[in-house]
Amino acid sequence: MAGSPDPEDFLAEALHDLEVRGLRRTLRCLEPGAEGTARVDGRPALVLASNDYLGLAGHPRLIKAAREALETHGCGATASRLIAGTWDLHLALEAELARFMGCEAALLFNSGYTANVGLFQALADRGDCLFSDALNHASIIDGCRLSRAEVVVYPHRDVDALARLLRERRGARRRFVVTEGIFSMDGDAAPLAAIAKLARREHAFLIVDEAHALGVIGPDGRGACAAAGVEAEAFLRLGTLGKALGCFGAFVAGSRRLREFLINRCRSLIFTTALPPVVVAACREAVRVAAEQPGLRERLWTNARYLRAGLEGLGYTVGGGSQILPVMTYEPGVTMALSEALLERGVYVQGIRPPTVPPGSCRLRVTPTAAHMRADLDRALAAFAAAGRAVGLLR
Ligand SMILES: Cc1ncc(COP(=O)(O)O)c(C=O)c1O
Missing domain, CATH: 3.40.640.10 (Type I PLP-dependent aspartate aminotransferase-like (Major domain))
Structure with a gap:
């Protein structure tokens, strides 16, 4: 009689299957750094992978609102x-x-x-x-x-x-x-x-x-x-x-x-x-800041335009027309190699593969925010130039 099935076996098989197709995902660990940066898996990096487009996640007004709500309403x-x-x-x-x-x-x-x-x-x-x-x-x-x-x-x-x-x-x-x-x-x-x-x-x-x-x-x-x-x-x-x-x-x-x-x-x-009310209080403040400070949007768009032009200037194909810059890499292997090569050079950008996007349309999803400075973007472009050459995407 066959032995009872080991639940670990089918998990291992499924993970192996993803691995050989270049589609296995892992979690990166971020620790806080200065605005627009973090330590990613222990390495200091400029973060061009977040959706914190206006740079509000660490805004002092939001933090103050959350702190006050925590005192009055508790945690949950x-x-x-x-x-x-x-x-x-x-x-x-x-x-x-x-x-x-x-x-x-x-x-x-x-x-x-x-x-x-x-x-x-x-x-x-x-x-x-x-x-x-x-x-x-x-x-x-x-x-x-x-x-x-x-x-x-x-x-x-x-x-x-x-x-x-x-x-x-x-x-x-x-x-x-x-x-x-x-x-x-x-x-x-x-x-x-x-x-x-x-x-x-x-x-x-x-x-x-x-x-x-x-x-x-x-x-x-x-x-x-x-x-x-x-x-x-x-x-x-x-x-x-x-x-x-x-x-x-x-x-x-x-x-x-x-x-x-x-x-x-x-x-x-x-x-x-x-x-949790603490989150709700921070959201209230975020809506106010976003409406009151159009300068944040202007900075975001200036940064997105600058980075898009720089990446295209290097020879990358960049899709869309918004603050989200999909840098096309098409296949999973080169996508993750470029993401890793960028992290080695101090820039964190996540590779996006199926099933998130259709097969053959892998990309790095590059997202500058209002918190980034021109010098940050120049550093990112230098890293993209070197990393692109290192993985054979750029000549
Ligand atoms: C278009 C769209 N809708 C909904 C969601 C889900 O939103 P949330 O992250 O708040 O669950 C996302 C998240 O990435 C999204 O891109």
């Missing part, structure tokens, strides 16, 4: 929002976010991932149809899968194809179009003006994930819908608080009725402990 929310976890700070932040986003209401979630995983299941069911951009984030993909609606994936940013697909599904009970504002891994923007016009014509509901646009583009950093002038056309906008706002969490911005509906129907809101 103590329960789900629907039980005993809705504190004064949650409601105050929701009211401020609604004002900031120019809509009736906002509703906090514990993260962008949990928001997306819950939203589609709450909103769409059998008989409905979700139209999702081919490069939408994994959380949107997972959320769509959890709903029982038909999911139609449309080619990336292709409004004509979307129009055709929407026409073909006119018999669906409700149709939702979901797109990111600025795409997380490609750094390009959705054609929101055209998509909003199409959605209006087709009577479809528009959902925009503003994760990488909030705080970064649009008036006062209100995001991609605001930049395109289609805020009022979106049925729902999702903002995240862990990227440009430097904290943690997410929110849905929309109508008062949408907020009430989600409180009643969204499982990823109902069945989880609420965000």
Whole structure:
């Protein structure tokens, strides 16, 4: 009789399989350093891998707000929002976010991932149809899968194809179009003006994930819908608080009725402990700082333009057109070799491989922030020149 299966065996096999395909991932350990830097696996490095686009994560005003909330509210929310976890700070932040986003209401979630995983299941069911951009984030993909609606994936940013697909599904009970504002891994923007016009014509509901646009583009950093002038056309906008706002969490911005509906129907809101008040207090301050200090956005964009031009000047292919700079490396081996060669030269940039991006489109995702100085970027460019030559990408 065969012996009982060893649970370690299948884990080892799966990890070995990832290893041979160049897709095995490991965690890097960061320790705090000066602004825009950290010790990465014990090595001092300039960090060009974070989503802290405005450099707010370590901002003294946010730290002060968090400290004060810690004293008054303690460490945890103590329960789900629907039980005993809705504190004064949650409601105050929701009211401020609604004002900031120019809509009736906002509703906090514990993260962008949990928001997306819950939203589609709450909103769409059998008989409905979700139209999702081919490069939408994994959380949107997972959320769509959890709903029982038909999911139609449309080619990336292709409004004509979307129009055709929407026409073909006119018999669906409700149709939702979901797109990111600025795409997380490609750094390009959705054609929101055209998509909003199409959605209006087709009577479809528009959902925009503003994760990488909030705080970064649009008036006062209100995001991609605001930049395109289609805020009022979106049925729902999702903002995240862990990227440009430097904290943690997410929110849905929309109508008062949408907020009430989600409180009643969204499982990823109902069945989880609420965000700790200490985090919520820091988020409130972050929204204020982001709106009050347009100089942070200007610095971010100046840095992104400078680094993009420098990388292209070295001979790299850089995609997108935003603060996210995908430096194309295509295959996993060279991607991780370049990431390692950069870390050896004091620059931390993460390699992005499948399943995060489609096979053959690996890249380094380079993200300067408002905290970086011109000298930092020059140092990064020198490292990119030397590392690119060391791994054979540049001559
Ligand atoms: C487009 C998009 N939506 C949602 C999320 C998830 O947000 P969070 O990190 O708050 O879970 C991400 C995170 O990377 C993202 O890129």
